[in-house]
Amino acid sequence: FDREYRKQYEIPIVIKDSGNPPQTGTSTLTVTIGDVNDNIMQPGSKEVIVYNYQGQAPDTAIGRVFVNDLDDWDTSDKLFYWDEVENPRFKLDDSSGMVTMRRGAREGRYKLRFKIYDRKHAQESYANMSVTVKHISYEAIVNSGSIRLVGMTDEDFIRIWNYRTQNIFKSKLERFRDKLAELLNIDKKNVDVFSVQMKQKSPPITDVRFSARNAFFFKAVQLNGVVLLHKDEIEQTVGINITMVNIDECLAENADCNGSCTSIMEVQTNPSLVNANKTALVGVQIKSTAECMCSAREYKQQQTCKSHPCLNGGRCSDSKSGARCSCPPGYSGPRCQQTVRSFRGNGWAWYPALDMCDKSHISVDIITTKADGLIFYNGPIVPPDDSDEQQQSDFIALELEQGYPRFLIDYGSGTLELRIQTKNPLNDGDWHRIDIFWDAERVKMVVDHCKTAVISEADDGNLVEFVDHTCQAIGRVPQFNEFLNLNTPLQIGGVFREKFDYTYNRWQYMPMGVGFEGCIRNFKHNGILYDLSHPGLSKSTMPGCLYTQEVCDLNPQVAKCMEHGKCVGNYDEAKCECNPGWSGTYCSLPTTPTTFKTHSYVKYALSFEPDKFTTQIQLRFRTRETFGELFRISDQHMREYGIIELREAKLLFRYSLNSGQVEEHEVSLTAVEVDDGQWHVIKIQRYGSAAILELDGGEGANFNQSFSFDGHQWLSVDKQEGVYAGGKPEYTGVKTFDVQADYQKSCIDDIRLDGKSLPLPPATNGTQWGQATMAK
Template identity: 65%
Template sequence: GNGWAWYPALQLCEQSHISLEFITKEADGLILYNGPIVPPKTDEQLLRDFISLELEQGYPRLLIDFGSGTLELRVKTKKTLDDGVWHRLDVFWDSENVRMVIDFCRSAEVFEMEDGSAPEFDDNSCQARGPIPPFSEALNLNVPLQLGGIYRQHFDQTLYHWQYAFTSKGFDGCIRNLIHNSEHYDLAFPALARNSYPACPQTDEVCLKTDHTARCWEQGNCVASLVQAKCYCRPGWTGPTCNLPTIPTTFKPQSYVKFALSFEPDRFSTQLQLRFRTREQQGELFRVSDQHQREYAILELSHGHLQLRFNLNSLRAEEKYLQLNAIAVNDGQWHVVRVSRYGSAAMLELDGGEGRRYNETYNFTGHQWLSIDKQEGVYAGGKAEYTGVKTFEVQSDFQRSCLDDIRLDGKHLPLPPSMNGTQWGQATMARNLERNCPSNRPCSNVICPDPFDCVDLWNEYECTCSEGRIMSADTKGCVDRNECLDLPCLNGATCINLEPRLRYRCICPEGYWGENCELVQESQRLKLSMGAMGAIFVCLIIILALSLAFVLYNRKRKTTKKKRAGPEKDVRETVISYDDEGGGEDDMTAFDITPLQIPIGAGGNMPPDIATCKMPIIYPVMTLLPGQEVNVGFLMEERKNRFDKDPNAPPFDDLRNFTFEGSGSIAESLSSLASGAYRHTPTTVATTSFIHCTDDENQDYNYLTGWGPRFNALAAMYVHHDRTKLTRVVATNETALPALKGGLTSTNLAVTTAAATSCGMGMLAKTTAAVIEEEDEEEEEEDEEEGNVAL
């Protein structure tokens, strides 16, 4: 709002056209001013010419003075222009009239009559006209053109006798595409400026925040308002981010393409852009028309030059022409043409549209609408006229030429054979087309003299210097061409001429990049769309919830484990856990084994942190006095006690686990000892016997008879007697002991003793134990005798 920039003054011309585009959110501000910047002096001729363009309460206002009086033009648009959208202003003047047009008059109200009579065209919302006060014929300016504000000495505007005063408030917004009489102003390099910058930060920020336009790659430009952005691809490129090259098509003789549109074209405006290359003089590039071919617009070649002709009257011919007679386009090079039509006004641009490459007709007279048949009214390469059932002839045949990247109203149309359809249209008919745009190899049979090379100029050749070189002054040799003389480097870059093969190199200033420093470097900042931020936020919430659930689950699990006591802490002596190996073998009586532990150290228990070494026990050596005899029994008893006290002497204590404890026993528990169960008793004769034990019934000892003749006496003592009689017989019959001693083996004695003990028969157990004890004493006496003999 407080900035300005200086540029060269507007040139003096009989007819002038100045146009620019602007965007703002402020209702007031000076857009353009060219006029005096110092107060007038009394002793010199008064030069009062000036022109100013401004916004006042959101509406455009033009002041112009040729020196004979000030003309004011205002346009009351349907909406104010401070809406954050790009708007275009066009100002036309000659020696008599001035006209101001807003946005190509797209807001005008048009009423077309069906009988073909003159239509009604209400342009009050988009156009204003006014006559120049007499006695002055031109706008004579010799001071800098100022944009966005004004820098001048403060003086009273009435000193110049202006009938109207312009605003001094600066413009807060962006201005682009300033053109005066087909000359483009480079707004990036003002002669003097304050608080103004190249590009448009407000719209650039919108481009960066929009996902599909955050990067339009190198082959596209982001064009944005303050509310939305879009990528506009350069000619020859397509795709959402302009990273896909288009594929050209070669049109052979009698070739054409017929399109069917998928959208409804605007009747008031038509936009066409395409690329082409040709060596021909005549040919029709593109055509749109109504169903009966009465309303049409045709882009064609006429004697090697571009020409646009169109007719908007469906009843009679009112054809208008636009030509570019100064530029020949049949040079075999690629050219880009743009056609813009707004009602009866039309603009024709070639390769950028500057100078002689631009022509226009900007009068809104006559009919304004062009009806286009979507199925039968769109052709490329010429229109086919069928002369028979299978024969046709193409009028104005565009042959031996190429077309590429056709856009109608900004929408890409397909070109067979590489593409037959897009979302905007389909190629319904196509004849004699070839993919790509190859040359006919004219250098294949040409030999050029040294040092010249044959250069393929697409379907033609030329013997000339190779790339990066130019012909010498005597036309007999080649020298290096200084490409820096063409000023290829933009935005203040430094150009360095290199060898012919490398041509040149541009050293870009800070903030620019590209081969010619034509691209603005994007600031490195983190850009996240709202969708991406929402996805990240949802993921963080999910991760937090899962983490919280995991922590709560672990805490609950630990609490459960603490409340559940293990079997080792169970103090109930009647509960046995059988899920562990060796279950039921625990000491249920809580027997203290401390007294059974043999101390290792001399002083009893050793501290756990002191290492001990096991030393062999040294026993005293027995010495015999003269005449003393050896007591074998004492010696055996003394060695027996020594071994019993030796902790390292075998047998060692061990734990033996039996897979099936009590295998073969009918009893299921120890409590069955008091019941009438049978106990299995193995014998040495490989037979199975059972001792039937009950508390209420008499015992049956018939199994003793099966032990052989040596046990007959014992069997006779117990068979057919109850427990009371058996006790008396065993107590009084001492004569049976010798027989019992002679007949019992050690195994049978153990079995008999076990059987007697389990049945609760005290006398039988005592009798059996006495027999075993007597046999042990006899064996000891025999051992002593053998020991005495050995000694």
């Protein structure tokens, strides 16, 4: 045996038992050949690339000094020295030859030269090392793509030299960079492969992460999508076997979690070193793990400005209730998201895949006059590979077919189709809202909060009839898979292929895939609002809603309200909706807040009839108190009511709809405390027994809902005696009273009931919608 000829032998051993029939198994015995220092060394050189995350790497090993010596177990016979001048930014271990970059080394290219002495052969030689240090930013990591390679070690991926033949060749890393630059049509120097890490030694699995930029960084969804579309071509050109594009530890169902699963990517302090003779890569070390949680509903840690929550140039400020964003014009989401996008009928836009949660909810608003159109699709984007048994067939899709909503979902074991024959087709040029809920077994689709349901309620509160076939559909997902596992781009407004030509044997139904023409707004998944501003890849789509904006622009009154309001329009008409804290025809008048002192309240008499099925309440408030009632509506007997209150500094909406007896429901925000003295906006929407609670834009911990139509659906409001702000007085004597749940030492501003402004004394005692009949 000679180690210079072959370093390892793998010997398969077949083991057989004496059973009938006999059982056999194969085990591999790896024999490693030892080494003798019997070769003379020759001068060597080495190329090292260091990716220094945010320039903050500690003292970091960047690779051993390389001399051309076929003996690789003779380090103990060698001594390593600097040749003449030592570089102060690096240090050398004279016994191992390991070079360490000191903390604070600046970006640039460093030329290092060393002298090596072999004691056994009494021989001296020289080695050069070229070190390129690049800083890599947080933005590059966040926008990075990733691939998982099987059958290849990290050293094999960066290797440029064959020790047997002494040939130098282009590494697989460089060939991958070249191919990616070609596919993105950018200069190769703008592509960084900044992390190469072994995930598993036997059989070898290696994770590779990369970023690319032109004027801006390409988004991860585009990088991963482009690699997935050209996967076969990349594998052939580079000589690799890609087993996963967009590394997601949650993709295999029930592998790590039996329910919700979030793939977490954490940047580690110490870089990772891949050392391969004539080359070395010091990359960002990234820990990729599966955490058994639904990230959208994980509120243990309050969001701060350190996590860069504000998008699209928004300014961030920290408060007791969490990070708050001040947004540039045109970005109306709570984190400055672009909330609406136009599609021309032959386009599409790519966004990050839907996260895996055991209970999920998507809500989306649409407006169109076209009968057919795909609203969104998330699933495979390339035809199935017959050789890949692990390939995911899960998908989810929502579309309009002949004006009616059609929803498809597949967990990998069969497709469920839900359809709703709404009273009128949804392609009527008006906004419509579609909600979809799913868990391990059941799926539900609801259109326009079921406002078209036929409801019958008896006066005694006993008989309730709720006919919902025109607004709600419920179904069960085929067994046995339980979860929707996705890591491909979410495609909104259409799919990137002209014809929907990828399908699976297991798909009983498939989307038509016709492009959507119109606008898609407020795409929300598990309470998180998608930012529609910069898709990873797109065609024939633009931010904003062109179709309704044209109607807004043609209305001169609406144009005047845009500074402190927004245009709410459809294809035919437009109107102003003032921002919280502003009022008037053109939203030019600031509202006047009222301070509520101890035992203070306002009682209203309404001049309109509130809708029984639908309630909308919006108001601004600021407080440092932890208890108190902000606003209430109720019937004459206080059996039907809706009350917004503070309880232990947390917001709560409780309501009862049974005229015969109190049956209380409640929705609360348990993770946010609002006693911070800052202005907050609360919005309540009730549709029958379903209720939605939103604080400051309503995202994440600021959003909660109870969305089921059970039992009673109507809330009757006593227009003269049933509406109060700041608490409800209870008379204890002829001239004495006590205010229940007194909201005190605090402020309220801009109360709107069903979109209609109510007055707040002393500044205003009446509006066209109501009078303040009593104020203390």
